[in-house]
Amino acid sequence: MPPQPILTYPHPVLKKIAKPVTVIDDAILALISDLLDTMKTGPGSVGVAAPQIGVSLRACVVDVSNNRLGKENNHGLLVMLNPEIVARSGSAVMREGCMSIPDYTGEVERATAVTVRFMVGTGKVYEFEAIGFEAVAIQHEMDHLDGILFLDRIVSLKTGLFRRKSYN
Amino acid sequence: MTKKTEELAHFAVTIISKDRPGIVADTTEVLYRLGCNIEDSSCTMLGGDFAMILIVTHDKPFPKIRLADEFRLLHERTGLTVHLRTLHEDELKHPSEEGELCLISVYGSDRPGIVYQVTRTLADHKINITDLNTRLIGTQEEPVYVLMLEAVLPQGMTVDATSALLETHRNELQVEISVRTITPVSL
Numbered sequence: 001m002p003p004q005p006i007l008t009y010p011h012p013v014l015k016k017i018a019k020p021v022t023v024i025d026d027a028i029l030a031l032i033s034d035l036l037d038t039m040k041t042g043p044g045s046v047g048v049a050a051p052q053i054g055v056s057l058r059a060c061v062v063d064v065s066n067n068r069l070g071k072e073n074n075h076g077l078l079v080m081l082n083p084e085i086v087a088r089s090g091s092a093v094m095r096e097g098c099m100s101i102p103d104y105t106g107e108v109e110r111a112t113a114v115t116v117r118f119m120v121g122t123g124k125v126y127e128f129e130a131i132g133f134e135a136v137a138i139q140h141e142m143d144h145l146d147g148i149l150f151l152d153r154i155v156s157l158k159t160g161l162f163r164r165k166s167y168n
Numbered sequence: 169m170t171k172k173t174e175e176l177a178h179f180a181v182t183i184i185s186k187d188r189p190g191i192v193a194d195t196t197e198v199l200y201r202l203g204c205n206i207e208d209s210s211c212t213m214l215g216g217d218f219a220m221i222l223i224v225t226h227d228k229p230f231p232k233i234r235l236a237d238e239f240r241l242l243h244e245r246t247g248l249t250v251h252l253r254t255l256h257e258d259e260l261k262h263p264s265e266e267g268e269l270c271l272i273s274v275y276g277s278d279r280p281g282i283v284y285q286v287t288r289t290l291a292d293h294k295i296n297i298t299d300l301n302t303r304l305i306g307t308q309e310e311p312v313y314v315l316m317l318e319a320v321l322p323q324g325m326t327v328d329a330t331s332a333l334l335e336t337h338r339n340e341l342q343v344e345i346s347v348r349t350i351t352p353v354s355l
Contacts, residue, residue: 043354045354046355098355099355140355
């Protein structure tokens with residue numbers, strides 16, 4: 001399948017809670033292939049979630065191995081079905097952008113390490129800890145499965161670098 | 169000014185008021201009533217004042233005098249001050265920010281010229297500031313000046329090279345300067 005167009009907000013699918021993948025059939029395998037093709041063609045894209053291509057199912061792909069921020073610590077190309085975060089730790093703020101919200105970026109706080117459990121296309125279940133940028137990318141893509149956009153998580157305005165208190 | 173320019177429906181609106189709840193609501197009520205759209209805006213507390221800068225458009229040709237009249241009434245009622253400027257079409261577009269985005273923090277004991285010296289060097293090297301905040305902190309005995317700015321580096325300019333450009337100011341102004349990349353991650 002060719003790469004699919006990335007849907008942008010306000011497409012309603014982006015705010016829906018996606019349904020779990022219950023059976024791995026040809027349609028799911030085709031979805032995985034579409035997600036991978038779409039990620040490969042997005043300029044500098046490190047992940048795509050199924051809702052972004054119009055499919056409200058709990059599936060996403062992540063690959064930070066070619067990114068400057070992710071090349072030190074990563075698990076390569078990840079296909080994640082029904083991913084769950086089973087543990088998280090640390091926190092850091094990063095300025096994120098999203099292909100579904102063009103021309104806007106914002107400071108988002110994410111866990112710096114997440115233990116994630118997910119199924120792959122063969123039905124096998126994996127669990128491991130991701131850190132750094134890979135952890136950020138996984139959290140961002142998984143948010144799409146719950147209809148959460150980075151706009152829902154912005155922690156500070158660009159002008160809010162230091163909060164003003166009293167003037168004496 | 170030609171009549172055509174006068175009727176362009178793009179304006180920069182600057183508002184400053186002694187801070188109180190309701191400044192944004194009062195201002196945007198006027199704009200809403202006149203059918204104006206807020207295309208872009210930045211509003212913040214500055215000292216005990218609240219400052220608003222808005223790019224405002226109207227779908228149809230719209231005389232500046234109508235906005236001015238409305239805001240004059242608001243000024244008379246609440247004391248906020250307004251400045252209006254007609255914008256040309258090309259001032260509405262966001263210029264593309266192609267290069268690397270970095271955050272430069274400058275801080276140290278307060279002294280004259282910190283903002284000027286640093287920004288002059290940046291300007292001389294075509295480094296474009298996109299956002300800037302300053303604040304005086306510390307105590308009366310030991311005032312500390314903090315300058316935070318975001319800037320786009322031109323092609324070929326690196327974070328390290330930018331940091332090196334500012335080295336003379338570290339010594340002459342006796343301030344700490346750090347430069348780091350904040351180019352957004354695209355997910």
